[in-house]
Amino acid sequence: MKxxxxxxxxxxxxxxxxxxxxxxxxxxxQKKPKxxxxxxxxxxxxxxxxxxxxxxxxxxxxxxxxxxxxxVSGRIIELPVHExxxxxxxxxxxxxxxxxxxxxxFLPSTVTAPIDGVLIRYIKNPEASSxxxxxxxxxxxxxxxFESQSPTYLMTIADMRRVVVKLKINEMDILKLRExxxxxxxxxxxxxxxxxxxxxxxxxxxxxDNRGGKVFRVEVSLGRNDPRLRTGMTARVDATLEHxxxxxKMPLAALxxxxxxSVAYLQAPPGGKPKQTLVKTGMRTETDVEVLQGLKxxxxxxxxxxxxxxxxxPEALKAAAGKKGKEGGRALRRKAQQVRRAMxxx
Numbered sequence: 001m002k003x004x005x006x007x008x009x010x011x012x013x014x015x016x017x018x019x020x021x022x023x024x025x026x027x028x029x030q031k032k033p034k035x036x037x038x039x040x041x042x043x044x045x046x047x048x049x050x051x052x053x054x055x056x057x058x059x060x061x062x063x064x065x066x067x068x069x070x071x072v073s074g075r076i077i078e079l080p081v082h083e084x085x086x087x088x089x090x091x092x093x094x095x096x097x098x099x100x101x102x103x104x105x106f107l108p109s110t111v112t113a114p115i116d117g118v119l120i121r122y123i124k125n126p127e128a129s130s131x132x133x134x135x136x137x138x139x140x141x142x143x144x145x146f147e148s149q150s151p152t153y154l155m156t157i158a159d160m161r162r163v164v165v166k167l168k169i170n171e172m173d174i175l176k177l178r179e180x181x182x183x184x185x186x187x188x189x190x191x192x193x194x195x196x197x198x199x200x201x202x203x204x205x206x207x208x209d210n211r212g213g214k215v216f217r218v219e220v221s222l223g224r225n226d227p228r229l230r231t232g233m234t235a236r237v238d239a240t241l242e243h244x245x246x247x248x249k250m251p252l253a254a255l256x257x258x259x260x261x262s263v264a265y266l267q268a269p270p271g272g273k274p275k276q277t278l279v280k281t282g283m284r285t286e287t288d289v290e291v292l293q294g295l296k297x298x299x300x301x302x303x304x305x306x307x308x309x310x311x312x313x314p315e316a317l318k319a320a321a322g323k324k325g326k327e328g329g330r331a332l333r334r335k336a337q338q339v340r341r342a343m344x345x346x
């Protein structure tokens with residue numbers, strides 16, 4: 001019995017020591033300085049550069065090209081040229097033996113080059129996912145332009161002395177461009193090479209792309225040529241649409257719409273609530289917005305709408321919403337006028 005009591009006292013003593021050590025450790029943990037909690041929803045307005053840029057991918061192509069077909073139907077008996085060969089206007093490209101049978105055979109017909117250029121494959125449908133490209137071969141039977149509205153094209157001559165980038169621009173971006181606009185072209189296959197260029201053609205008529213969306217054909221003329229350029233190369237077209245050297249800006253996430261009015265929420269003062277503030281905005285990029293009125297450099301705003309805040313005067317919100325609606329209406333009318341002028345010009 002005494003031995004059992006001594007064991008119990010030993011167990012109690014051990015548990016007491018463990019509890020004391022745990023309490024000491026907890027107090028030491030509480031004394032450690034805690035890391036400040038970062039509020040990632042607060043950002044400060046800053047002054048800096050802002051640029052609204054346009055970037056789109058297109059394909060290198062010859063400004064002028066001609067699809068080559070025979071005048072008569074028949075079989076190719078001579079083909080003294082090959083794909084990639086440079087040819088001169090008047091040079092023989094192929095010789096066609098008219099007719100399908102001996103009784104139908106007449107004097108051979110010669111196909112000549114109408115322009116100077118480089119011979120490339122004729123592509124029936126460049127928009128198709130697997131383009132039907134072909135270059136004539138000896139023995140092929142071809143349909144001539146005298147006998148069909150859909151002749152057999154043997155090849156294409158591309159005049160590479162003048163090169164363009166062909167683009168398909170969606171209807172939401174087409175009004176950002178104008179003929180004569182300066183752009184910069186970069187070609188993926190030529191790292192480091194840049195070509196100052198100009199928007200030379202904007203189609204006034206939309207067409208559907210492979211996904212059913214509306215697009216407009218645009219051509220960009222390169223300011224200089226480069227013998228390394230090949231038709232079909234991927235080209236990147238960049239343009240600066242707007243630029244501000246010293247813009248007051250904040251993240252676009254800090255801008256909110258309140259009944260049609262643009263507002264921001266100022267950081268709450270100690271013991272207070274965030275303040276809803278009307279702001280007038282300017283340029284917008286994918287990440288930032290220019291602030292013209294309502295906020296100052298260095299002021300801190302929230303990127304998430306707070307649950308509780310001091311609201312802006314209702315009259316001011318209503319007036320700002322009405323003004324914004326009028327400005328939006330004027331912008332839409334300006335875009336409509338631009339489209340009408342483009343249609344009138346054709």
